[in-house]
Amino acid sequence: MSTSTASNNYVADFRVWRGDADGGDLQDFKVEVNEGEVVLDIIHRLQATQASDLAVRWNCKAGKCGSCSAEVNGRPRLMCMTRMSTFERTDVITVTPLRAFPVVRDLVTDVGFNYTKAREIPAFVPPEGVAAGEYRMQQVDVERSQEFRKCIECFLCQDTCHVVRDHEENKAAFAGPRFLMRIAELDMHPLDAAGEAGLDRKRTAQEEHGLGYCNITKCCTEVCPENIKITDNALIPLKERAVDRKYDPLVWLGNKIGRRRTP
Numbered sequence: 001m002s003t004s005t006a007s008n009n010y011v012a013d014f015r016v017w018r019g020d021a022d023g024g025d026l027q028d029f030k031v032e033v034n035e036g037e038v039v040l041d042i043i044h045r046l047q048a049t050q051a052s053d054l055a056v057r058w059n060c061k062a063g064k065c066g067s068c069s070a071e072v073n074g075r076p077r078l079m080c081m082t083r084m085s086t087f088e089r090t091d092v093i094t095v096t097p098l099r100a101f102p103v104v105r106d107l108v109t110d111v112g113f114n115y116t117k118a119r120e121i122p123a124f125v126p127p128e129g130v131a132a133g134e135y136r137m138q139q140v141d142v143e144r145s146q147e148f149r150k151c152i153e154c155f156l157c158q159d160t161c162h163v164v165r166d167h168e169e170n171k172a173a174f175a176g177p178r179f180l181m182r183i184a185e186l187d188m189h190p191l192d193a194a195g196e197a198g199l200d201r202k203r204t205a206q207e208e209h210g211l212g213y214c215n216i217t218k219c220c221t222e223v224c225p226e227n228i229k230i231t232d233n234a235l236i237p238l239k240e241r242a243v244d245r246k247y248d249p250l251v252w253l254g255n256k257i258g259r260r261r262t263p
Ligand code: SF4
Pocket: 160, 161, 162, 163, 176, 177, 213, 214, 215, 216, 217, 218, 219, 220, 221, 231, 235
């Protein structure tokens, strides 16, 4: 039960996970809350007044660096963008580390899985014979990929996706929404010359990055702090293009001919 103070400030009940890779538990704290504060402010006050060794990762406190990701009352969120005013003063607020990634200590997790997946996706392939600075593309194509470029790499979508959230065994075969979105972005890019270089991004999305595991539940979209329509604008179009590739008779014929040429 929270306690009111003389001003508009109050004391909130927080339950914060403390521990490391060997285990831990939720610990109860009472922490002062001032008007206009966010969950990260309260975690900082907790650190400053009661738990100086509490580990928490953050940088910008402006929703732009993507480092303060955690789970607040079980929902993946940026702590710096979660206003205390969205809770009742009597609520007990639980803060736990991202569940899909291994804990380092307290609220800090090892998100290396995401960097591994990022490295597995081949970069943009520049078109031959066009110098940088001479690239031209339609505004509509620019806008399409700009939406995906808003990603701050907070990995909340990766954390929430049920394919890996409770299934460590799927991680090797599934890149997760953030990186399937990256493949979709490159595949939609009108100047990407991956195809000419022998790289079929749609095939790799299916066969190497687990596009087929995604059953378009849109949970990733719901937690994205940048409001990127990951499922509707990236994953579903990529699935459609991958299916077209598989069932298009001309593509099928081309593949057959291509295979025959292979010794
Ligand atoms: S839409 Fe696909 S990628 Fe997104 S959370 Fe659901 S299964 Fe995961």
